[in-house]
Amino acid sequence: MNQHELDVLDEIQRRVLWLATRIVDAANHDRDTGDGVKVGGHQASSASLVTAMTALWFAHLDAEDRVAVKPHASPVFHAVQYLLGNLDRSYLPRLRARGGLQSYPSRTKDPDGVDFSTGSVGLGAAAPLFAAVTRRYVDAHFGERPHSRFVALIGDAELDEGNIWEAVADPATTGLGNVMWLVDFNRQSLDRVVPGIRINQWRGQFEAAGWHVVEVKYGRRLAQAYARPGGEALRDWIDAMPNEQYQSLFGLAGLALRAQFLDGAPAGIAEFIADIADDELGPLVTDLGGHDLTAMLDAYAQCDAVTDRPSVVFAYTVKGWGLPIAGNPRNHSALLSTEQVDTLRAAQGLTAETEWDRLDPASPAGIRAGERREALSRAPRERVLPVAVPETTRVRANKPVSTQEAFGRVLAELARDEKLAPYLVTTAPDVATSTNLAGFINKTGVFAPTAQRSWTEDRMLRWTESPSGQHIELGISEMNLFLLLGQLGLSWDLSGQPLLPVGTVYDPFVLRGLDAFLYGTYSGSRFVVAGTPSGITLAPEGGAHQSTITASVGLELPGVTFVEPAYAATLDWLLCDALGQIAAGGVPATTAAPAEDGAYYFRLSTRPIDQAPFEAARARLGDAVLRRQAVAGAYRLVDAHEAYPHLADAPVVQLAASGAVLPEVLAAAAELAEEGVAAHVVDVTSLDRLYRAWQRTLRQGVRTATVPSVPGALRSAFVDRVPVVTVHDAASHAMAWLGSALGAHAVPLGVDEFGQSGSVRELYELHDLLPGSIVNAALAALSLR
Secondary structure (H helix, E strand, O other): OOHHHHHHHHHHHHHHHHHHHHHHHHHHHOOOOOOOOOOOOOHHHHHOOHHHHHHHHHHHOOOOOEEEOOHHHHHHHHHHHHHOOOOOHHHOOOEOOOOOEOOOOOOOOOOOOOOOOOOOOOHHHHHHHHHHHHHHHHHHHHOOOOOOOEEEEEEHHHHHOHHHHHHHHOHHHOOOOOEEEEEEEOOEOOOOEOOOOOHHHHHHHHHHOOOEEEEEOEOHHHHHHHOOOOHHHHHHHHHHOOHHHHHHHHHOOHHHHHHHHHOOOOOOHHHHOOOOOHHHHHHHHOOEHHHOHHHHHHHHHHHHHOOOOOEEEEEEOOOOOOOOOOOOOOOOOOOOOHHHHHHHHHHOOOOOOOOOOOOOOOOHHHHHHHHHHHHHOOOOOOOOOOOOOOOOOOOOOOOOEOHHHHHHHHHHHHOOOOOOHHHEEEEEEOOOHHHOOHHHHHHHOEEOOOOOOOOOOOOOOOOOEEOOOOEEEEOOOHHHHHHHHHHHOOHHHHOOOOOEEEEEEOHHHHOOOHHHHHHHHHOOOOOEEEEOOOOOOOHHHOHHHOOOOHHHHHHHOOOEEEEOOOOHHHHHHHHHHHHHHHHOOOOOOOOOOOOOOOEEEEEOOOOOEOOHHHHHHHHHHOHHHHHHHHHHOEEEEEOHHHHOHHHOOOOEEEEEEOHHHHHHHHHHHHHHHHOOOEEEEEEEOOHHHHHHHHHHHHHHHHHHOOOOOOOHHHHHHOOOOOOEEEEOOOOOHHHHOHHHHHOOOEEEEOOOOOOOOOOHHHHHHHOOOOHHHHHHHHHHHHHHO
16 A cells, blocks of 8 residues: 555544544533433543554455444444445434434444444454354355455453353354454553553464464554664563553653653663654654554455464554543543543644534545445345245144253254255254254254264264254353354344254353343344253252243343243244244244244253143144234133133132143142132243233333223233232242233242252242142132232
8 A cells, every 4th residue: 555545544544533532522521411420432442443443444344344343442433434424424423322323333223334233342252253153154055155254343351251262262163264353452441451461371372272363563663663773672672561561651751751661671772762852752662553554454464365264463552542541541431621622623624613524525535435435335135034934843742742852853843844944053052962953963964164074973863064064063152152143143134144043052051141142132133042951840950050030031131032832832833933033034924923023032841741731722722723822922721611610600710830830730720620719721831922912002001191901912811800820930020920910919939049959849849839839829819819
């Protein structure tokens, strides 16, 4: 790149720096929120990446490339998009305002085409890595897409996050030559200067994982100084200097800076810099490569040249580069004063009337921006699959069967559908066989970039690894599971190919990956995950492996539909419906439920359940009605008045339950009938859908000042204002809201303490889930009335 082009890029980066700084300033000083709460922002953390991001968007990226921007550099991203013409000017003063620019880049809430949401540090960094895993899978199965580079811009303090190293070390992420991580190595985190020289440790960890490592440490002035006789000693001293000492230089000038720089320096350094004027010494020794456009573009080119493994670039930068707070150890959340902003505006040659202007389109910088806008434009993506998912696979069970077993059988049946099967992809963190994915794997194989020889034969699991396989096996990392599911569920956008992703995990360990689970759903990803086995029904495993709060997590996570079926047929219907919703791109596959745009969480069990009670309900209601109600969230498994006609005038109670506890609930209903109480049994297949239906009617009433109605999903399964007992192998509060929804007294039974080892019966007795306890709860509910 010639000097003229570098001058143009320098003009652009100076304008990017100004806009990013002013965006934060306007949010804090121009807008009165009226609530006294600090708006905040990160002017210094943004400034350190201005050069790197200017070089990327205005000289390096192609239209198909995808970039994750570190959370605190979101103002730089929006400034870049504004100069490219992809963001309306009205958004610039509206950082962190309702309907404005988000605090951190958001795929679903920002208006200017964010590729990866970031915010929870470490997750946005790893997301492009798993997007590249997804692209490798898509290319192998559907033909190569236009070449994409998957880039992550991350803060050096993000490397403290454990999920970073889980992602780097997983065998599934090896060999991805289209991945580049750029570490903003400014040696500062929120509370401190990063102690010691950590880069040697980090370099070693990346290299051990097979990554290509590039360091961009020095700018041109320092490089020229090193080339002078004796310059190697200067370089050695700066390399060896503790981070804390180096950072202290930014707050000094003149003789004070010289003294601090020489503190501890070996003999000869003072003589080497003796002829450098005091006002030139500071700019020289703080001249870092992360702010040298030529050095950054050269680093990007080096990464492009290495195509057999991921690359990481350590770009040495100054936190607060170009601002009066540069390098200050406490500048993370610091804001420039109004006077400092005025000075910066004047230095840019701008006025209060022109400060938000784009680059002059007739100027070299404006012409460059226009050219880059055209070069980076993308066509819209199609998120709808050209196939229909059947309403059912007609899986039948003539003997007791668990929902985990039924889940595996349904997936295996779907894999027999020649039109649908190519879009199915499964993944698991080393639990594929123990979560019943073996049938699907035997049918489709395991994905590997190249065919792998099998050295052993297993008649139960034919683990064939090849580019045609449709199961991606991960190491034992639940974070990686949800990160990969999140990117598989965005493949329609990031790789131009919609997929039907399904993952499995032991339900207790959903919580280990919860941050990544939330990250995926916040990003608008669509996938199915099965947590299995679950609850204290996993009795012998003990309290550490018995999930009790996961039902509440599934119910409360936005963008997630929580499902907990008890019977094989309801699981079949619900799984087909979930995949159908995903395939339809948000358009409801049936009229049984409103459109859902998100992920599906199935909480399953290994406890075999007698299917006869369900078959009786099927005979009573018919498939069409029963399926509609089951998909909507609940159906009446036992109608006491039909099952026990002699109880027509008896007291009525409702027993509502999900999943593995249904046998105890049915036994309790039979005991109550013997005592002269009519107990309806309701199988709640999706607490989530019931709750949302109830909330919709309540909010409609609140917003229109009208009396809320009872939603159809509740009305068809329950009797209004009749006492209810809720029974759940999970925390009791997850279902307790049903009493309010029905306008009735409720007695919630569940697991509100840590479990322990034992048999299912022993633990059900301990937590009041046996029929006798359910009967007593029902009598208590009636007495409350």
